[in-house]
Amino acid sequence: MVKFVGREAELQNLHEMLQENNQVVIAAIAGMGGLGKTELALQYAKAHRKIYKGGICWLLAKTGDVGIQIVQFARTQLDLNPPEDLDLPAQVQYCFRLWREGNVLLVLDDVGEYQQVKPYLPAPSSRFKVLITTRQHFGASIKVLSLDVLQAEAALELLKSFFQETPQRIEEELAVANQLCEWLGYLPLGLELVGRYLARKQDLSFTEMLRRLKKKRLEQPGLVKPEADMTAQRGVLAAFELSWQELKDSDKQLGCLLSLFAAAPISWKLVEQCLPEEDEEKLEEIRDDKLWNLHLLQRKGEGIYQLHPLLRKFFQSKLTGLEQAEELKRSLCKVMVAVIKEIPDSPTLKEINDISFAIPHLGEVTRNLIQYVSDDDLIWLFFGNGWFYYRQGLYNQAVSWYEQCLEITKKRLGEEHPSVATSLNNLAYLYKSQERYSEAEPLYRQALRIFRRCLGEEHPSVATSLNNLAVLYKSQGRYSEAESLYHQTLVLLQSLLEEEHSDIAVSLNNLAVLYYCQERYNEAESLHQKALELMRRLLGEENLDVATSLNNLADLYESQGRYNEAEALYCKALEIKQRLLGQEHPDVATSLNNLAVLYESQGRYKEAEPLYLQALNIFEQRLGTNHSYTVSCRKNLADLRDRLPPNPE
Ligand SMILES: Nc1ncnc2c1ncn2[C@@H]1O[C@H](COP(=O)(O)OP(=O)(O)OP(=O)(O)O)[C@@H](O)[C@H]1O
Numbered sequence: 189m190v191k192f193v194g195r196e197a198e199l200q201n202l203h204e205m206l207q208e209n210n211q212v213v214i215a216a217i218a219g220m221g222g223l224g225k226t227e228l229a230l231q232y233a234k235a236h237r238k239i240y241k242g243g244i245c246w247l248l249a250k251t252g253d254v255g256i257q258i259v260q261f262a263r264t265q266l267d268l269n270p271p272e273d274l275d276l277p278a279q280v281q282y283c284f285r286l287w288r289e290g291n292v293l294l295v296l297d298d299v300g301e302y303q304q305v306k307p308y309l310p311a312p313s314s315r316f317k318v319l320i321t322t323r324q325h326f327g328a329s330i331k332v333l334s335l336d337v338l339q340a341e342a343a344l345e346l347l348k349s350f351f352q353e354t355p356q357r358i359e360e361e362l363a364v365a366n367q368l369c370e371w372l373g374y375l376p377l378g379l380e381l382v383g384r385y386l387a388r389k390q391d392l393s394f395t396e397m398l399r400r401l402k403k404k405r406l407e408q409p410g411l412v413k414p415e416a417d418m419t420a421q422r423g424v425l426a427a428f429e430l431s432w433q434e435l436k437d438s439d440k441q442l443g444c445l446l447s448l449f450a451a452a453p454i455s456w457k458l459v460e461q462c463l464p465e466e467d468e469e470k471l472e473e474i475r476d477d478k479l480w481n482l483h484l485l486q487r488k489g490e491g492i493y494q495l496h497p498l499l500r501k502f503f504q505s506k507l508t509g510l511e512q513a514e515e516l517k518r519s520l521c522k523v524m525v526a527v528i529k530e531i532p533d534s535p536t537l538k539e540i541n542d543i544s545f546a547i548p549h550l551g552e553v554t555r556n557l558i559q560y561v562s563d564d565d566l567i568w569l570f571f572g573n574g575w576f577y578y579r580q581g582l583y584n585q586a587v588s589w590y591e592q593c594l595e596i597t598k599k600r601l602g603e604e605h606p607s608v609a610t611s612l613n614n615l616a617y618l619y620k621s622q623e624r625y626s627e628a629e630p631l632y633r634q635a636l637r638i639f640r641r642c643l644g645e646e647h648p649s650v651a652t653s654l655n656n657l658a659v660l661y662k663s664q665g666r667y668s669e670a671e672s673l674y675h676q677t678l679v680l681l682q683s684l685l686e687e688e689h690s691d692i693a694v695s696l697n698n699l700a701v702l703y704y705c706q707e708r709y710n711e712a713e714s715l716h717q718k719a720l721e722l723m724r725r726l727l728g729e730e731n732l733d734v735a736t737s738l739n740n741l742a743d744l745y746e747s748q749g750r751y752n753e754a755e756a757l758y759c760k761a762l763e764i765k766q767r768l769l770g771q772e773h774p775d776v777a778t779s780l781n782n783l784a785v786l787y788e789s790q791g792r793y794k795e796a797e798p799l800y801l802q803a804l805n806i807f808e809q810r811l812g813t814n815h816s817y818t819v820s821c822r823k824n825l826a827d828l829r830d831r832l833p834p835n836p837e
């Protein structure tokens with residue numbers, strides 16, 4: 189016998205529902221296939237059989253009319269003889285009246301529609317208690333215990349119970365065992381089948397089992413066939429198949445569409461956008477009356493839905509046979525591209541948070557459906573993924589998306605394509621952020637070459653490329669090369685754009701920074717003022733480019749000993765960055781560090797220390813311990829502490 193795990197609260201709950209409130213005569217355990225509804229009812233009946241002195245009558249609702257079964261039971265088990273001339277409900281009531289003394293538990297296992305059982309229910313406050321298990325959502329008048337999957341610990345416990353004689357098998361691969369539980373979505377049926385299968389196959393490792401499951405999914409033999417002594421009579425696929433058969437074509441299509449999303453909460457708005465031809469209300473009806481009603485779909489919050497991981501795999505397997513499969517895939521891709529294109533150029537932290545719900549799906553589509561994305565949209569998906577992480581200062585995650593982007597654009601579009609150049613640019617930009625200068629340079633150069641060849645010399649993309657390369661050279665201290673490129677950029681931009689354009693302002697700012705590095709302070713200051721004025725006018729105050737520019741100007745003031753002016757600008761830049769990027773971004777850390785340096789040079793050591801600490805913490809988390817920003821911030825802090833008087837403690 190398999191060990192019964194978890195469900196303590198549920199058992200208690202059931203008991204209270206049926207016993208403590210005398211009004212309730214009927215309680216339903218509801219949930220998807222394989223969840224353990226029948227098992228819970230069994231365990232309940234076993235645990236409380238003593239209080240049901242009138243006996244327990246267990247009927248399988250699917251095997252025939254419930255009324256006939258009740259009468260049959262009464263005839264054979266209780267020797268009752270309801271008069272044949274009564275109609276069936278009356279015969280049932282007759283049996284209830286003359287049933288053996290004491291409380292009775294009537295279990296109706298696996299009920300489809302509530303209407304099937306309604307005519308035969310005992311009167312309220314009678315000694316009969318009815319416990320139903322069902323995959324349906326019944327109406328509000330019935331007390332329902334909504335069952336969920338097992339907790340992670342209980343799931344592992346269930347898996348472990350199959351290895352009582354060879355516990356080392358699971359102990360040695362505990363991490364993989366946990367992954368198995370997760371893959372199975374903590375569904376008891378899946379866990380039991382896999383546990384039994386592994387127990388039978390003594391040479392099969394958990395790792396290999398997980399690999400096979402990932403490959404064959406619900407067709408993997410372990411999930412297919414139950415053993416004779418199990419409560420469940422079917423494998424996972426067959427259990428789900430029962431619900432599938434209740435669906436109409438349009439229900440099926442919706443289920444399959446949902447399976448294309450990631451195994452994560454799905455905003456219903458996205459689903460609607462994928463099916464623009466469908467009527468909103470009709471979709472809602474399918475969602476609520478069919479998928480949700482049959483426990484094939486979970487509601488996770490307002491307008492948020494999710495498929496159980498195994499149901500998701502089930503629907504995916506059905507998708508291959510669906511006529512609209514290709515269309516659905518293409519449609520989802522388009523919707524995800526649209527989501528990215530809607531992100532404003534300089535989004536606030538809130539705007540980033542607002543799209544974070546779409547990120548898992550964006551990743552899923554980019555990984556698995558990229559062949560359904562049009563050439564024009566290709567880089568958008570990767571860009572959206574990478575950029576989401578980049579903006580949070582999570583450069584490593586961002587790099588991997590940008591690297592894939594380059595590989596795929598090259599393969600799909602050939603080496604000489606503007607999208608390839610954009611990919612090169614993006615990747616190089618990230619490499620630069622990670623101080624991988626020598627890797628960045630050839631990519632920038634290649635991008636520039638491609639842009640020039642494909643778009644001609646007179647093109648904004650060429651200007652962007654020149655500017656990027658100049659920034660890189662500046663970071664490497666190659667000032668004269670940088671200067672000539674900045675001038676080229678400016679000339680080009682001025683010929684392409686109207687005088688008042690934020691790109692020109694950014695370019696002026698860059699050149700000013702270069703002058704500052706070359707200690708040409710007067711030229712730097714006047715350019716900075718000009719750039720800042722232009723930016724503020726075109727972009728408003730709440731903008732990252734403005735913050736950068738303020739910061740740059742503050743650097744300049746500081747080096748000239750104009751501390752008060754510098755402080756005001758650093759603080760302003762810091763505030764803007766914190767609002768737009770959050771507290772944990774490397775750019776925020778840079779500002780904190782700068783401000784601390786300023787305080788330190790004024791002898792305000794006590795104020796400097798916490799800022800260094802905060803900055804160092806962010807740098808270490810986001811850029812790693814060896815990045816030059818981290819190293820220099822750590823050194824700053826150590827130097828400062830050398831100057832501070834020793835701590836009295
Ligand atoms: N808490 C548990 N501990 C151990 N095994 C469990 C537990 N819950 C369920 N199982 C096992 O998982 C399998 C599936 O459970 P069960 O048959 O009760 O699911 P169900 O919800 O009734 O599914 P269906 O809707 O298909 O009837 C059974 O073999 C059962 O023994």
Ligand SMILES: [Mg+2]
Pocket residue numbers: 225226227297298321
């Ligand atoms: Mg069942």
